[in-house]
Amino acid sequence: MKLIATGKQILLFLIFLFTASVLSAQGLSLTAELSDDQVWLGDSVQLMLYLQGSEEAISPELNIPGVNVEPLGGTVRSSRSVTSINGKVTEDIRKAYVCSYRLTPTSPGRIVIPSIEVNVEGQTLKSSQAVLAVREPAASDDFSLELEFDRNAVYIDERVYLKIGFFYGQSLRTLELSIPGLEGLNYESMPVDDERERYEILINGNPVIFGRDDKGNFAGLSALISIRPEMAGQILLQRSTASFESVSGYKRVQDFFGRIQNQEVYSRTVIPGNTTVVDVLPFPKFDQPEDFFGLSGDIDIDVVVTPQEVHIGDPITLTLNINKMNNPDVAIPPLGRYLGGGIDIPDTRASAAINGSTKTITQTIRISEDWVTEIPTITFPYFDPDAEKYKNASSAAVPLTVLETKIVTSAELEGVSQTGDPTGKVLLERKKEGIYHNYTGKKLLQDSIPVIERLQSSFLIKFLLLVPPAAFIAVLILTRIRPHIRRRASARIDKHRDLRKLKKQWKKVDFSNVHDVLKLFNRQVSVYLERWGLPDDDKLIHVLEALEAAVYGRVEIEPLQAQELTAEILILLDEGVKDAE
Known part of the structure; x- marks a missing residue:
């Protein structure tokens, strides 16, 4: 029989391992x-x-x-x-x-x-x-979404404006627009006039400010978006949609006072927008300058040089402003090819600053030859999309005054001439009046003890110096520390009193109605813990979790078990109070 029992135990153990492996796999x-x-x-x-x-x-x-x-x-x-x-x-x-x-x-x-x-x-x-x-969205007589470019064709980096209009003849809410093809473009929303009402509408998940723009019998919203195309081809906007909730009917509801009213019922509606397209043209190859580097717009250039009166080798700050650029991100070539000889230019320069359509380049240069009399004209080729031809933008030449460079010899630095004679040496002279600071006579040492040392040796002075801090410490103890100690002692007494009251109240309790009794006990313990805090005791936390499970989980628990649970919680609370002291 013993062998059979052992075999059953082994079989149960193997079944347990198999079940555990299955559960683990699942x-x-x-x-x-x-x-x-x-x-x-x-x-x-x-x-x-x-x-x-x-x-x-x-x-x-x-x-x-x-x-x-x-x-x-x-x-x-x-x-x-x-x-x-x-x-x-x-x-x-x-x-x-x-x-x-x-x-x-x-x-x-x-x-x-x-x-x-x-x-x-x-x-x-x-x-x-x-x-x-x-x-598939379906067109509606009550709603419309309209997209329109301000022109049919633009050149690379030339701004094109897209007007977006949404018009509605019924009330709606939660309007969102989807315009595929707009995500990868470089665009920005244009400001709305101050006199128009403003609304924030999501386009492809991004907020865009719309202004009120009614049309005939329809209320409307419109926004203007500026797009700067960066590649030749087409900007094709199709399958645009407007998604919103509109009134689809009414239902009769009863309000708080019993009155019957009609309440609007909203349903999701999606309508399509029209297709619109604009052609993006590349820069023309005809008459394109060899040194053209992608600059376009109505360009003008100005150069500021400081200082303009220098010696050879002195640092000069050259500031180049390129204005009215279609694309301020266009890289500007090194300035060495435009300044000519006699001017040293480092290989590196500070990062350019962009402010709107103006790009500012700051470069440190040095004059290396005395025949240089000016910073020459800087000329950049650019494409003017309005005139549809290439032009040159040039800065004005900036005159320079290159001063004669004086050579200082090592002898001059030492203060002697080539013949060894003093040249401008400043010799020390003996002053004929004033205090002789190196006098060491006996009279100088008489009555020369500093006043501070004499005061430090006085007992009365030391006593007077100690009085203010001692008084401050005494006042601090009386006004701050002593009341704090009293409050702590009072709080400790109150905590003991509340716990004794709780223990006395639950010393003799009928646990026949287990759930209601535990619910009351849980509420009273919660009030106690809210006032005095939860002791740092893992065992107490574990028992409190069991109490909450019995109260809120509707777990079946015997009266004796409930009595033991409450007694254990009170004992652990008492131990927590003693440990805190």
């Missing part, structure tokens, strides 16, 4: 969920990946055809719970990590999101597929 899982399985074209949905059983950060790269994917990051979503059954406290910890993505479909129809694969703790996890239905 502990990790990956789930993919969409915030909505239907979306309007131009709207977005969120895809969330739930990793169960681990807190390891995951962020797989997603490539879904027909969808723009934007990672939104991830966070730990672990949970911890404590339960108490028949006095046995069990702690349950569930590890989880969630990462999310914003999905924006670029075409209507049915989109299948494939299974997503990640590697976590040496295991390969796969999520199930998801299906997203993308609906």
Whole structure:
């Protein structure tokens, strides 16, 4: 019989190991969920990946055809719970990590999101597929979205303005615009006139200020966007949409006073915008100067040189301002090719400063030849898009006065001439009046003890010096420290009194109605802890968690167990008060 019992124990142990291994293998899982399985074209949905059983950060790269994917990051979503059954406290910890993505479909129809694969703790996890239905927006008689460029063609770096107008004949809320093709462009929103009402509308998730702009029988909003194209080709804006909530009906509701009223019912609406395009032309090859480096606009140049009266080798600060540039980010070549000979220019220069359409370059130069009489004209070729031809922008020459350089010999530095005669030496002279500081006669030492030393040797002076700090310390003790000590002593007495009162109250309590009694006890203990704080005792914290589980978890607990639990909490509180002293 003993062998059979031992065999059963071994069998149970093997079953336990197998079950534990199965649970361990099933502990990790990956789930993919969409915030909505239907979306309007131009709207977005969120895809969330739930990793169960681990807190390891995951962020797989997603490539879904027909969808723009934007990672939104991830966070730990672990949970911890404590339960108490028949006095046995069990702690349950569930590890989880969630990462999310914003999905924006670029075409209507049915989109299948494939299974997503990640590697976590040496295991390969796969999520199930998801299906997203993308609906085509439909035109509406009550709403319209209009896009319009101010011209049909521009050159590279030439500003083009896009006017965006939204017009509506019904009330709406939560308006957002989606304009595919605008994300990768260099654009900025233009200011709105002060006399117009202003509204902040999201375009592709970015806030843009709109102004009130009514049109006929429709209320309207409009914004002006400045775009600086950086590459030749086309700027094609199509499949733009306006997404908002509009009134789709009414429902009868009863207010607080019992009156029946009609309440507006809002539903999601998406309407399409028109397609608009502008051609971006490259710089013409015809008549393009050989030294053209991409400068365009209505350029003018000015040069400031300080100082203008220098010796050879003296540092000179040259400030070059290039104004009215279409693209201030254009790199300016080294200035050595424009200044000519007789001027030394370092290979490096300070970073350029940009202020609006003006670029400022600061360069330190030095004159190396005495025949240099000016900073020559600096000429840059540029393209004028309004005139559609190349021009030159030139600065005015800046005159310089190069002074004769005096050579100082080493003999002159030593104060003698080439023949050895003194040249401008300044010799020390004996003063005929005043104090002789090197006099050491006996009369000089008589009555020469400093006043401070004489005062320091006086007992009366020492006593008078000690009186103010002693008085200050006494006042400090009487006004600050003593009341604090009294308050601490009073608080200690009050803490003991409250605990004695609590213990006396719960010395003889009927635990027949266990749940209500524990609920009352939990409330009184909470009031005590809120006033006096929770002692740093892990055992007390553990028992308090068991009390909360019994109160709020509706755990079945016997009256005797409840009585033992309350008694243990009171004992631990008493020990915590004594330890704090």
